[in-house]
Amino acid sequence: xxxxxxxxxxxxxxxxxxxxxxxxxxxxxxxxxxxxxxxxxxxxxxxxxxxxxxxxxxxxxxxxxxxxxxxxxxxxxxxxxxxxxxxxxxxxxxxxxxxxxxxxxxxxxxxxxxxxxxxxxxxxxxxxxxxxxxxxxxxxxxxxxxxxxxxxxxxxxxxxxxxxxxxxxxxxxxxxxxxxxxxxxxxxxxxxxxxxxxxxxxxxxxxxxxxxxxxxxxxxxxxxxxxxxxxxxxxxxxxxxxxxxxxxxxxxxxxxxxxxxxxxxxxxxxxxxxxxxxxxxxxxxxxxxxxxxxxxxxxxxxxxxxxxxxxxxxxxxxxxxxxxxxxxxxxxxxxxxxxxxxxx
Numbered sequence: 152x153x154x155x156x157x158x159x160x161x162x163x164x165x166x167x168x169x170x171x172x173x174x175x176x177x178x179x180x181x182x183x184x185x186x187x188x189x190x191x192x193x194x195x196x197x198x199x200x201x202x203x204x205x206x207x208x209x210x211x212x213x214x215x216x217x218x219x220x221x222x223x224x225x226x227x228x229x230x231x232x233x234x235x236x237x238x239x240x241x242x243x244x245x246x247x248x249x250x251x252x253x254x255x256x257x258x259x260x261x262x263x264x265x266x267x268x269x270x271x272x273x274x275x276x277x278x279x280x281x282x283x284x285x286x287x288x289x290x291x292x293x294x295x296x297x298x299x300x301x302x303x304x305x306x307x308x309x310x311x312x313x314x315x316x317x318x319x320x321x322x323x324x325x326x327x328x329x330x331x332x333x334x335x336x337x338x339x340x341x342x343x344x345x346x347x348x349x350x351x352x353x354x355x356x357x358x359x360x361x362x363x364x365x366x367x368x369x370x371x372x373x374x375x376x377x378x379x380x381x382x383x384x385x386x387x388x389x390x391x392x393x394x395x396x397x398x399x400x401x402x403x404x405x406x407x408x409x410x411x412x413x414x415x416x417x418x419x420x421x422x423x424x425x426x427x428x429x430x431x432x433x434x435x436x437x438x439x440x441x442x443x444x445x446x447x448x449x450x451x452x453x454x455x456x457x458x459x460x461x462x463x464x465x466x467x468x469x470x471x472x473x474x475x476x477x478x479x480x481x482x483x484x485x486x487x488x489x490x491x492x493x494x495x
Contacts, residue, residue: 152200152248160198161187164241164250186253195253196240220244221296221376228295232286235371254371260359260395275370276362277410280386285419287352297352301380307342310441318444321451324489337482341437348430353381358393384431388438392468394461407431435472439465466492
């Protein structure tokens with residue numbers, strides 16, 4: 152978009168004359184974000200410039216492209232159930248952009264780095280996630296795109312293959328054919344086990360860079376357009392096994408137990424902690440291997456090396472989870488030979 156178009160978008164959305172324009176740093180997605188401020192600089196808004204194919208998911212998906220912009224569809228559902236998401240100031244999706252509330256640049260990650268109370272920040276995020284999940288399980292909404300797509304065997308298996316292609320072979324590893332066969336056999340078995348778990352609304356990337364902390368201390372959820380059906384532990388892995396903020400196991404355990412305490416008070420089920428946490432560790436192996444492979448893909452294919460620095464933290468989580476699942480010793484032995492971050 153040109154500066155004139157961005158300023159016109161701001162004025163249409165707010166009724167105020169536009170002033171300065173700032174292009175915001177890009178993440179791994181294809182959308183472009185601009186901060187536009189009014190002439191006096193007291194207020195601003197974000198213009199989300201949509202890619203050429205705006206309904207196409209940026210994550211792996213085997214579903215047909217939806218007819219409605221996923222951001223708007225999922226936003227409507229989350230708003231209806233009381234989840235704090237950015238306000239939409241102007242829906243101009245037909246013209247290739249949206250104007251949304253400016254939440255500043257303070258993500259949960261930045262709030263933590265500023266020294267804000269870690270326990271309080273994570274407790275708030277966990278409580279909000281438990282409320283969302285309990286509501287979604289009680290009242291499914293087929294009109295929301297998240298109910299039309301799911302983490303099934305095919306998707307889990309594809310993400311494991313993504314790791315093999317980029318996180319293993321793409322980093323120069325040379326496993327034998329026999330080792331690759333073993334990995335693929337074990338990854339297929341894990342994919343079946345993960346796919347058999349109960350599913351409901353899953354953000355898919357509920358982590359420290361997708362939770363904003365505004366000036367009032369409110370947490371606001373963003374980047375939810377790829378939501379789908381997944382197991383209860385998936386968003387917990389994204390948050391507590393975050394590649395951008397490493398947490399001690401003691402913190403992770405406290406937050407998992409907090410989630411299990413809050414979920415039934417919000418109308419969800421009471422779940423046995425040992426089984427729940429064991430599945431959390433199994434899912435950690437899948438998600439964080441996928442993340443490591445994805446970061447290499449973003450570098451090699453999208454020519455954005457900025458995520459490579461987060462591969463070691465992703466793999467340290469895998470190393471810890473593999474130790475907690477002794478039946479995965481075969482995977483652990485092979486990966487330790489070829490991935491230095493997984494060695495003790």
